[in-house]
Amino acid sequence: MDTEVLVVGAGPTGLTLAHELRLAGVSAVLVDKLAQRSTLSKAGGVQSRTQEAFDQRGLLEPLLATGNFPIGTAHFAGITLPLTRERHRHPWRSIPQVAIEGFLEEHLAARGIPVRRDHELIGVAQDGDGVTATFANGGVVRSRYLVAADGGRSTVRSLLGAEFPGRPGTMTTVAADVRLGGEDLAMTHARSADGHWVSVFPLGTDPQGRPLRRLSLGGPGRSLPREAPVTEDEIRDGLRAVFGSRVRLLDLRYARRITNAARQAARYRHGRVFLAGDAAHVHLPIGAQGMNTGIQDALNLGWKLGAAVHGWAPEHLLDTYHAERHPVAAAVLRNVQAQSLLMDQQGTGDPDLVAAKELFAALTHLPAVQYHLDDMLSGMGIRYPMPGAEDHPSVGLPAPDHDLGPLRSHKLLRRGRGVLIDPADRFAKLAALWPGRVDRAGRGAEAEPMLIRPDGYVCWAGNPDDLEPALGHWFGEPQ
Ligand SMILES: Cc1cc2nc3c(=O)[nH]c(=O)nc-3n(C[C@H](O)[C@H](O)[C@H](O)COP(=O)(O)OP(=O)(O)OC[C@H]3O[C@@H](n4cnc5c(N)ncnc54)[C@H](O)[C@@H]3O)c2cc1C
Numbered sequence: 155m156d157t158e159v160l161v162v163g164a165g166p167t168g169l170t171l172a173h174e175l176r177l178a179g180v181s182a183v184l185v186d187k188l189a190q191r192s193t194l195s196k197a198g199g200v201q202s203r204t205q206e207a208f209d210q211r212g213l214l215e216p217l218l219a220t221g222n223f224p225i226g227t228a229h230f231a232g233i234t235l236p237l238t239r240e241r242h243r244h245p246w247r248s249i250p251q252v253a254i255e256g257f258l259e260e261h262l263a264a265r266g267i268p269v270r271r272d273h274e275l276i277g278v279a280q281d282g283d284g285v286t287a288t289f290a291n292g293g294v295v296r297s298r299y300l301v302a303a304d305g306g307r308s309t310v311r312s313l314l315g316a317e318f319p320g321r322p323g324t325m326t327t328v329a330a331d332v333r334l335g336g337e338d339l340a341m342t343h344a345r346s347a348d349g350h351w352v353s354v355f356p357l358g359t360d361p362q363g364r365p366l367r368r369l370s371l372g373g374p375g376r377s378l379p380r381e382a383p384v385t386e387d388e389i390r391d392g393l394r395a396v397f398g399s400r401v402r403l404l405d406l407r408y409a410r411r412i413t414n415a416a417r418q419a420a421r422y423r424h425g426r427v428f429l430a431g432d433a434a435h436v437h438l439p440i441g442a443q444g445m446n447t448g449i450q451d452a453l454n455l456g457w458k459l460g461a462a463v464h465g466w467a468p469e470h471l472l473d474t475y476h477a478e479r480h481p482v483a484a485a486v487l488r489n490v491q492a493q494s495l496l497m498d499q500q501g502t503g504d505p506d507l508v509a510a511k512e513l514f515a516a517l518t519h520l521p522a523v524q525y526h527l528d529d530m531l532s533g534m535g536i537r538y539p540m541p542g543a544e545d546h547p548s549v550g551l552p553a554p555d556h557d558l559g560p561l562r563s564h565k566l567l568r569r570g571r572g573v574l575i576d577p578a579d580r581f582a583k584l585a586a587l588w589p590g591r592v593d594r595a596g597r598g599a600e601a602e603p604m605l606i607r608p609d610g611y612v613c614w615a616g617n618p619d620d621l622e623p624a625l626g627h628w629f630g631e632p633q
Pocket of ligand 1: 166
């Protein structure tokens with residue numbers, strides 16, 4: 155073997171995965187076909203759970219120190235959800251994808267995992283022991299596992315012949331990174347009476363420190379073929395249709411057309427090959443979910459691959475990746491479909507849709523509705539199916555951040571191991587049977603006893619008799 159795990163694609167998913175593998179003490183090679191990192195952003199919105207997970211790894215603070223990343227307000231179908239700002243320690247924040255990629259790439263390079271660029275994967279073959287990947291530059295890498303984080307048009311997925319069912323695109327909208335003049339539009343979803351619409355949110359600053367905005371626009375007659383170049387005139391016209399002369403285009407840095415294709419891999423695991431991020435699911439970028447879902451795929455898979463490489467993964471562990479993550483992206487695809495419909499992105503002006511959106515907007519004044527939508531979008535409501543989830547309200551959910559006196563429990567997750575919160579020091583002997591896999595926070599901890607997986611999800615709480623089976627289920631045979 156050249157390496158334990160080959161990660162194909164150094165987007166946010168591949169970079170996060172490589173970080174998780176390093177933390178798990180597993181050798182990893184990270185390759186990308188691009189000769190240089192892109193300087194243009196796709197994603198900009200980072201949800202609460204993604205920020206929390208970065209914080210649990212000690213990455214959030216240094217990431218935020220690399221720029222000015224404003225907190226914004228989450229939205230569903232353009233209807234803002236202001237109550238969500240107060241709900242989480244890390245509310246929705248605008249952090250451009252390039253900033254995340256740049257930060258993670260440098261962080262990894264400094265720790266001995268540089269991205270091997272100019273490595274376009276063109277072949278993949280697996281056998282009982284490992285996977286052989288071949289590259290356009292003539293290189294060959296043999297690994298025990300391979301993770302395809304090579305984006306929506308994944309080469310690995312095609313080479314595997316993996317089923318990718320769903321719907322082809324039926325329309326396009328425009329996404330552009332711009333500087334705007336005139337009225338300040340930090341975060342806006344606006345539409346004209348005749349169905350043209352523009353969404354704007356902050357996207358960091360340009361090298362001169364001037365604010366950049368991510369603009370999306372569409373409406374009647376604006377759904378052009380995906381390959382048709384986006385022109386400045388088209389963007390000016392879209393802005394004028396909604397804002398008149400109140401807003402001007404100053405600088406167009408990047409633009410592309412986006413389709414509403416919605417597809418999801420039928421299986422995330424193909425023997426020793428795993429699909430993650432956009433390679434496993436694609437959808438319209440509405441509500442800031444694609445990159446967040448990919449990063450969370452990586453967090454779910456990383457420690458499990460680590461366990462498999464170290465030889466202590468229980469038989470079922472690698473399969474829980476599909477079992478846990480497939481339903482999450484399926485739910486994202488569905489909420490994106492609903493948002494796209496309510497937003498009437500083609501500007502049909504269908505009165506039935508207008509009525510439905512009015513009613514929906516009225517409902518979102520109810521806190522319970524905002525919280526429900528926020529649970530869905532922020533990632534904080536993701537609950538994995540696992541043993542004990544029926545018996546205890548916390549099992550399967552992201553772990554709360556317990557105050558443990560000098561420490562908070564989320565900090566204990568920095569090592570990428572399981573954490574047993576054991577305030578009464580009841581389980582010290584038991585936890586000692588899983589050394590190096592589970593850390594125990596004992597006496598002094600004013601918290602409910604619980605077992606937390608390395609990815610930050612509660613996997614046991616409540617009945618003490620269930621702790622030992624839970625340790626075995628997630629952390630393998632005791633030593
Ligand atoms: C306009 C727009 C706005 C968006 N806004 C948001 C948002 O606000 N929030 C959000 O969460 N998501 C958003 N998204 C979605 C987000 O950008 C994607 O979900 C995210 O990029 C997926 O990350 P990834 O690492 O899985 O794939 P990618 O970012 O596509 O990375 C894949 C990598 O694999 C490499 N690669 C491809 N093929 C090969 C090969 N054969 N060999 C080697 N390397 C290869 C590519 O060069 C690339 O670097 C947006 C998308 C768009 C287009």
